[in-house]
Amino acid sequence: MCQTLREQQFRLARYVRDPARHAPPPGIEERRLKIYRELFYSGIEGLLASSFPVMCQTLGERRWQARVRDFYANYRSQTPLFTEIAEAFIDYLHDIEADAPWQLELAHYEWIEAQLYLSDAQDPPHDPQGDLLQGEPLLSCSARVLAYRWPVECIGPDYQPEQPPERPTLLLVYRDAELQVRFARLAPLAYRLLAEMRGNGRERLERLGADRDEGLAMLESLRAQGIVIGTR
The missing domain is CATH 3.90.930.50 (Outer Surface Protein A; domain 3)
Structure with missing residues (x-):
């Protein structure tokens, strides 16, 4: 029973990620499958669009949506954290034929901006008035x-x-x-x-x-x- 449930879950996951290549699990009506497809994809697309707003606007809707769908279908993320999906997207961009020659560098720049905006890192111990020639x-x-x-x-x-x-x-x-x-x-x-x-x-x-x-x-x-x- 557990193995059957596991296989059903994998089959549903494969279908939701890439419905063009994978058949849906039996016994689920199309209306429900459509809800799953749209819900999961829109979550990832929205997250990436907010992380890379300039790239999203510059590529245009058609190229942007195609890129996100390919990432969603084919990239095997090693993190379960939404906060790390943007970095995973940059990793994905290293291995694909770019939509534009500046795409990877623009993505990295936007990712750095987001990281700095959200960072809660603390500066190391230092002397604010230290001699900048004698000190480091x-x-x-x-x-x-x-x-x-x-x-x-x-x-x-x-x-x-x-x-x-x-x-x-x-x-x-x-x-x-x-x-x-x-x-x-x-x-x-x-x-x-x-x-x-x-x-x-x-x-x-x-x-x-x-x-x-x-x-x-x-x-x-x-x-x-x-x-x-x-x-x-």
Whole structure:
């Protein structure tokens, strides 16, 4: 009896995920099956649309719905948590032929924004007034330093580039004091300074061949914005 019930459950699950390829279990009327199909799919689609709103709008309804249905039917998620479905979708995007060349990077950027908005992480112990040259500058746990081939912060329904620019897109994405997620373009020096986390401020600047006063002014400006929180 238990084995029969288990097989019925698997058969229903296969059908609900991909009704084009799998027959429904016997004895369930079509009206009920339609409710299951629409309820489960709309839950996943709604979750992904809220996690990737720019991608959803930019791909358009037809391409977006087709992508979500393929994910729903074929990706084997290893997590039962709704909060981790967006990350699973990014994992899925690594292994498919993209709908657009910037799709994966845009998805990652939107996922980072959502993660920062929802994060309850706490900064490690630090000295807010620490010497940024003698000490080790620390980035806020609510900030990320990112590099992309595509200008992900500009992509949308009205701008869908076909070729990446010559220079990479270097971004600082952070949550401000009002809990709003913002981004700023980074110059190459600022990107390398923030991405390089080894050693004190002076050592970092020396490795980069950067002017000490210019680098210190940059770090102090970031500290005033709460992006650099002080020293370890």
